[in-house]
Amino acid sequence: MFDLIAANLTSPVFLFFALGLFAALARSDLTMPEAVAKAIALYLMMAIGFKGxxxxxxxxxDATLIGSIIVGGVLSFAIPFLAFFLLKATTRLPIIDAAAVAAHYGSISIVTFVAATQALTTLGVEPEGYIVAVAAVMETPAILSALWLASRYGGAKRDTESGLFREIALNGSIVMLTGSFFIGLISGEKGLDLIAPFIIAPFQGVLCLFLLDMGLVAGRGLRQGWRELKPGVIAFGLYMPMLSAVIAAAAVWPLALSAGGTALMITLAASASYIAVPAAMRLALPDARPAIYLTMSLGVTFPFNLSLGIPIYIALAEAIR
Amino acid sequence: MIETFTKKKLEIVLERPLLNRLLDLLDRLEVSGYTALPALAGRGHDGVWRREGMVGEAGQMIVVFCILDGDRIDAVLSEVRELITRQIGIVTVTDVEVVRRDHF
Known part of the structure; x- marks a missing residue:
């Protein structure tokens, strides 16, 4: 496992992320234009979706695909309950904030997923392509759980507007990811050969550039929000992904997934959202503080997963396969 | 001297995730027009924020303004207030002079 961690920490993908993080914390004027970052994010979704x-x-x-989707959906739905009760027991976060944070940890970070996919490719481990579909499925159920928890324990008004779920389900990255997945499914290997020079050869370099920007974003988030985070809350941001990883490992163990597919399922469960869920929380739970949930998912859990989490999840997957 | 006409300008600084809901509301209320602009940076009760480096919509702010006839402002304002009452944002109403009265 230490070899995996060392390989991850010296990979260009992680080092560019670290550069961005350092630049933001050191208050450098290094920035990425918003439109460029958006275009790169779309490219990554397209490439990963199409290849899947x-x-x-x-x-x-096969049946493993259906099983993986069901297990992914159940994990996304269940993890917020565990996260919520742990936060209630170990921190002084108000109920609404705890419910919002729980939603983030039940949902997924697609960038962590992409980074884990790249780490597996570098190791020569090929995961099942359909885990991309599992990623899309795991985005939303956690939000439903968190809204129920906020309503049940915090008395929050439940936003039952159908528009909310349409906005979540149709957010740009999910549409691009699932759309590209189906295009890849329809056009097959022949289609992949046609656009391989665009979506395979430059992929790792583009991912480095994107993670440089993510490092900048995470660093700025930490700089602005760290005062809001108490030690118990920071600790949660570090142990919750590990806990989710263990639960996910147990849940996917009966499935006939490869070590690569298992590692990606574990990574999905262990990652925390910072794009779709924060926007949904602003609509559905506006009293929850973004400084708490964004700083935790983006400033604590995301860097942890990119540095130590991914190699640990790969080692865990290899241990059970 | 060009003749001008007094109207009301409704200006709303609001969280980006609410943009579609606000614009749908303004459409439903049949306001004659509106303009939405991205806000770059700011500071309020919830702290400092900058558009640069925001990874998603949450945390971004937008500004929407529209010009209304004085007798419509209360009806529009009450609906807008209901939409944004629990959100981060600012609503202001000011008197403005316009050149083309029949546009608003």
Whole structure:
């Protein structure tokens, strides 16, 4: 496992993230134009979605795919309950903040997923392509759990507006990811060969550039929000991903997934959202403080997962396969 | 001297995730027009924020303004207030002079 950690910490992907983090914390004027960052994010979703779809086209649909999607959905739905009660027991966060934080830890970070996929590719481990579809499924159920928890324990008014769930389900990154997955599925290996020079060869370099920006974002978030985080809350941001990883490992163990697929399922469960869920929380739980949940998911858990989490999850997957 | 006409300018500084809901509301209320602009940075009760480096919509702010006839402002304002009452934001109403009265 230490070899995996050392390899991860010396990979260009992580080092560019660390550079961005350092630049933001040191108050450098290094920035990435917003439009460029958005375009790169779309590129990454397109590439990862398409490759996943083409992989499924090559290997076919089987019962493990259905099982993985069901397990992913259940994990996303269940993890917020554990997160919420742990936060209630170990921190003084108000109920509404605890429910909002719980939603983030039940949902997923697609960038962590992409980074884990890249780490597996570097190790020569090929995961099942359809884990991309599991990622899309895992985005939303956690939000439902958190809204129920906020309503049940915090008396929050439940936003039952259908518009809320349409906005969450149709957020840009999910549409791009699932859309590209289906395009890859339809066009298959032939389609992949046609656009491989665009989506495979430059992928790692583009990911480095994107993670440089993510490092800047995480660093700025930490600089602005760290005062809001008490030690118990920071500790939660570090142990919760590990706890989710262990639960996910137990849940996916009966499935006939490869070590790569298992590692990605564990990574998805262990990651915390910082794009779709924060926007949903501003709509559904506006009394929850973004400085808490954004700083935790982006400033604490995301750097942890990128540095130590991913190699640990890969080692855990290899241990059970 | 060009003749001008007094109207009301409604200006709303609001969280980006609420933009679609606000614009849908203004459409439903059949206001004659509106303009939405991105806000770059600011400071309020919830602290300092900058658009630069925001990874998603949460935390970004936008500014929407529209010009209304004085007799419509109360109806529009009460609906807007209901939408944003629990959100981060500022609503102001000011008197403005316009050149083309029949546009608003």
């Amino acid at each position: 779809g083409a992989g499924v086209a090559a290997h076919g649909i």
